[in-house]
Amino acid sequence: MLRVFTVSELNGHIKNLLDNDPLLLNLWVKGEISNFKQAASGHLYFTLKDEFSTIKAVMFRSRGRRLLFTPEDGMSVRVRGYVSVYPRDGTYQLYVEEIEPEGTGALYLAFEQLKHRLEKEGLFAREHKKKLPLLPRRIGIITSPTGAVLRDMVRIIRRRWPGLQIVFVPVQVQGESAPREIARALYWLNRMDACDVIIVGRGGGSLEELWAFNTEVVARSIFASTIPVVSAVGHETDFTIADWVADVRAPTPSAAAEMVVPVREEMARYLGVLEGRLLRAVREKLQFYRARLDSCCRSRVFRFPVDILCGSRGQVVDDLYRRLTRAMEQYRQHQQSRLALLSGRLQALSPLATLARGYSICTRLDTGMVVRQAGEVKPGDRVKVELHRGRLSCKVEEAVMEQETD
The missing domain is CATH 1.20.5 (Single alpha-helices involved in coiled-coils or other helix-helix interfaces)
Incomplete structure (x- = not known):
C-alpha cells in the first residue's frame, strides 16, 4: 500500500531533494527583473524571467545591503544563489546572494544611478558653487597620511606661500570605512571653522580604489559644507561624484594646491x-x-x-517794506481817530464833567452811600461833598424835603 503524505511532509521531502542537489546549491542564473519590491524588513523580492519562463527570487537584507546599485524592473542581470522550497506555500524560489548587471559592471551602474539622482536633486547646480578665497589664511587637507599626495601638496603650498597654515585631517581614502571617515573630517572642519578652503583628494587608482569618492555620504557632506571644497581625486582623466558636487574640481592634488594658494611674489x-x-x-x-x-x-x-542771490529780490523787499510802513501808518491814524472819538464819548458820560459844570456829589461819611434826597440824612449826620476840584466835610444842620408836584 502506498504511503500517504501530509502536505507539510510532501513539501519537506521536495525541499530535501532540492537542498541536496549539488547543481542547485550554487548556480548562476541570468534573466530580467520584474515585480521588484523592497519590504520594510529590508528583504528584496522580485521575479526573474526570460522570454519563456519565470522564477520567484528573494534576497535577504544581510546580502542586499552589500549591493552597490539599486535593482530595477526591466534590468538584465546575472544572479548567484541556490534553489529551495518555501515550505509554507509549497513554492520553489531562487535565494539570491549576489546580483551583477548584465553587460555593465555593478560599480559603473551604481555610479550612474547615484550621479543621475544627485543631479536631479540639484547637488551639481552651478548656483550652489562657492568661490574660492583669494588669500586663504588656513587650508584644510583631507587625505591619507601616507603616500606622496600629502607631501606634494604641502611642498607646493610652502613654496608658493611660506608660513601659510595647514590643517591636516588624516583619513582612509579607500576601503569600507573610508566614506564615513571623509564625511566626518568634512563635518569637523566645518564645525570648528578651522580653515578657509578644503582640499579633499587622493592619488589615482581603479574605479574600485576611488569608490569612496563616489559614495552618497561623501557627496552630501561636500554639498553641506559651508567652506569651499576642492575635489582633487586621481588623475585628470578620473571623474568621481565628488568632482561634480565640489565647488571646484582640480585635475590632480598638486593642481589643487596651486589652485588655492597664490604665489606670494606674484601677489x-x-x-x-x-x-x-x-x-x-x-x-x-x-x-x-x-x-x-x-x-x-x-x-x-x-x-x-549778493547780486545773484538777492538782485531783484532786494527790490521786492524794499517795495514790501514801503507798503508795510504805509499800512502801519494808516492803521495808526485810524486807531488814533477811534481813540479820540471814544475818549470824547467817555468824557461826556464822566461824572467829572458834570462836576466841572458846578454840580457836586454828596455821600454819607459813615457808610459812603450817595445821598440822593434830603430824607436820607438827618441833622447832625456827617457828609462828604465831592466838588470839581477838592471835597468838603460837612455836618447837616437841617434836612428839608421838597414836596413832590404832579
Whole structure:
C-alpha cells in the first residue's frame, strides 16, 4: 500500500531533494527583473524571467545591503544563489546572494544611478558653487597620511606661500570605512571653522580604489559644507561624484594646491599694479574735481553772490517794506481817530464833567452811600461833598424835603 503524505511532509521531502542537489546549491542564473519590491524588513523580492519562463527570487537584507546599485524592473542581470522550497506555500524560489548587471559592471551602474539622482536633486547646480578665497589664511587637507599626495601638496603650498597654515585631517581614502571617515573630517572642519578652503583628494587608482569618492555620504557632506571644497581625486582623466558636487574640481592634488594658494611674489606684484592704478585713479579724480572747483569759483554766482542771490529780490523787499510802513501808518491814524472819538464819548458820560459844570456829589461819611434826597440824612449826620476840584466835610444842620408836584 502506498504511503500517504501530509502536505507539510510532501513539501519537506521536495525541499530535501532540492537542498541536496549539488547543481542547485550554487548556480548562476541570468534573466530580467520584474515585480521588484523592497519590504520594510529590508528583504528584496522580485521575479526573474526570460522570454519563456519565470522564477520567484528573494534576497535577504544581510546580502542586499552589500549591493552597490539599486535593482530595477526591466534590468538584465546575472544572479548567484541556490534553489529551495518555501515550505509554507509549497513554492520553489531562487535565494539570491549576489546580483551583477548584465553587460555593465555593478560599480559603473551604481555610479550612474547615484550621479543621475544627485543631479536631479540639484547637488551639481552651478548656483550652489562657492568661490574660492583669494588669500586663504588656513587650508584644510583631507587625505591619507601616507603616500606622496600629502607631501606634494604641502611642498607646493610652502613654496608658493611660506608660513601659510595647514590643517591636516588624516583619513582612509579607500576601503569600507573610508566614506564615513571623509564625511566626518568634512563635518569637523566645518564645525570648528578651522580653515578657509578644503582640499579633499587622493592619488589615482581603479574605479574600485576611488569608490569612496563616489559614495552618497561623501557627496552630501561636500554639498553641506559651508567652506569651499576642492575635489582633487586621481588623475585628470578620473571623474568621481565628488568632482561634480565640489565647488571646484582640480585635475590632480598638486593642481589643487596651486589652485588655492597664490604665489606670494606674484601677489605682491599684482598688489603693486593695483596700487598704481588706484593712485592714478585718485589723481585723475582730484584733477577733475579741482578743475570743476576752479570753474565754479570763476562763475558769476561765486564772484557776485549778493547780486545773484538777492538782485531783484532786494527790490521786492524794499517795495514790501514801503507798503508795510504805509499800512502801519494808516492803521495808526485810524486807531488814533477811534481813540479820540471814544475818549470824547467817555468824557461826556464822566461824572467829572458834570462836576466841572458846578454840580457836586454828596455821600454819607459813615457808610459812603450817595445821598440822593434830603430824607436820607438827618441833622447832625456827617457828609462828604465831592466838588470839581477838592471835597468838603460837612455836618447837616437841617434836612428839608421838597414836596413832590404832579
